[in-house]
Amino acid sequence: MTNNESKTLTSGYNSARKKDILIEVKNLKQYFNIRTSVGKKATIKAVDDVTFNIYKGETLGLVGESGSGKTTLGRSILRIYEPTDGQVIFSGVDITRLKKGKLLPYRKKMQYIFQDPYASLDPRMTVSDIVGEALDIHKLAASKKDRAEKIRELLNLVGLNTEHASRYPHEFSGGQRQRIGIARAIAVEPEFIVCDEPVSALDVSIRAQIINTLEEMQERLHLTYLFISHDLGVVRHTCDRVGVMYLGHLVELVESEELYKNPLHPYSQALLTAIPEPNPEVAKKRNRIILEGEIPSPVNPPSGCKFRTRCPYAKDICAKQVPEFKEHGNGHYVACHFAGKL
């Protein structure tokens, strides 16, 4: 009975959140001006004209190789970088051009969990200072006593002990440090967190602990995640929808189960067969799509479809025309001239 009830509740929540858009990303562009080794000026189009929505309560995965722009996209949304062009709309408010003071309340609503738990914690600060700093900036603690109480609660929430509060980061293992990073992110009661490869730097036996903690926090605090990862196994487990990036473009965006069953973009197809499968029967027999070459330099990307230089199906049109990012039924977005025909 209770089981049934909770089922209908969650499905109600699911269908409700479909409609509630938390963040709209519209034609977002993030360019970086650089000088090449010979002193020439050049522009790196790290994120180039990306449009998508993030729904309330969902976990949206972003996958792609290094240099595909997934981290840059996450940071541009939070305005860690100043976007070159386009809009990020958070709960109906365009935050792309907000000035510092006006932006602060939105900074509180959006947080970031970093990949490297060794580099992202200040070695000279105690855990209570690291977590408490966020509380101080946003003036969330009424008194010293309240601050200490809040820090204690946060540490317990992420699975650390109260006595850990007075210790320094070097006294912790990688998994525990990542827990500190999570505590710091949720300290300001955010609505949205960008998790940038939160488990990549951790040992295999610790990864599941951290993923579970992230999922628990999401349920308890009704968080929305943008989950950046190159581990497609982890993404499949944690994410409701997945976006696939290649050279600054979003090439496919779809419900995660559908992506694994029916990938439409040739890059997604190759990416999926490249994941090592932890099952010898399957792994030793299957046919991989081995992509030739490597991701081209973003300074001088190919014309038309940026994937065409490695695509086994590339035709003339792919060099001339940039494929449109459009829907192929049921919220399945793909940018490929031959989507559905391959």
Added chain:
Amino acid sequence: MSKELLKINDLKVSFFTPAGEVKAVNGISYSLESGKVLGIVGESGSGKSVSSYSIMGLIDKPGKIVGGSIIFDGKDVSTMTKAERQNFSGNEVAMIFQDPMTCLNPVFTIGNQIVESLIHKYGKISKEEIRKRSVELLTLVGINEPEKRLHQYPHEFSGGMRQRVMIAMALAGSPKLLIADEPTTALDVTIQAQILELLKDIQKKTGMAIILITHDLGIVADMADDVIVMYGGKIVEYGSVYNIFNAPRHPYTKGLLRSLPDLSKKGEKLIPIQGNPIDLLNLPQGCAFAPRCENCMKVCINYMPEEYLTEDGHRVSCWLYDSRANNNTEVKKNDQ
């Protein structure tokens, strides 16, 4: 064909640090037949790299091999003279590393660095011969325009290409055994797939044995014939790849396989291994995995388990497989 190439017997490697002796490898034994691929899995600090470095003689101060023997092709590696040792590493056993960026010398061309390996193998050979062999090697590892690439420097190569160059250099001495220490960890998945295919292909062509060190169970499932699972400097389980994945025996192996997201259904919670990685300075008296083990018994905390041979040819170090083990001795973790 199935000749015993490498036999390691009760190998112990310790690092003598100011904080105390770190027993990185604590008595491991295994053997490897020629032409086989052996996967060694384990987390950081499990001793998987150190055990393989000791085959190559790469253990530096404060590290030291404190016990056991390494027999390669009938010769004891530890009693070799310096000259024998030089001939041995590179020509009998070669190694490729995780980070191809730091393993190549940035101020020499790729050609120059391959020459070193060739001269090491053949002594005095003509320039023409060197060029011919270098081109052959680069072609073998799938580098296009090898003639032109020989004159380029490492920074002109991408990560995947550098790893290919590393493999070419390792193959220059036509070794009987290739030790690959996390060869694809620094690479992207699509490049990883390329390098794994290349290794498989080369292994088929040359018939050399490979020791593949990794933490990625997917890579092991794909490449290996046999698998060693290490924890806290010990081999906790050793068996064929099918046995390890289909019928894991040790609670650590079971836990690892269970914690993988691929195998669990979406929406269900992952089942993690509890606790934190071990501190090698403070190894428990008994089984190193005991503090994190869900089947921990009293005996596990106080005594090191022996190695048991199961009916399907597995070797497993766990008290659960002792005939005396029964549920009466089981203790809750809280009682420790």
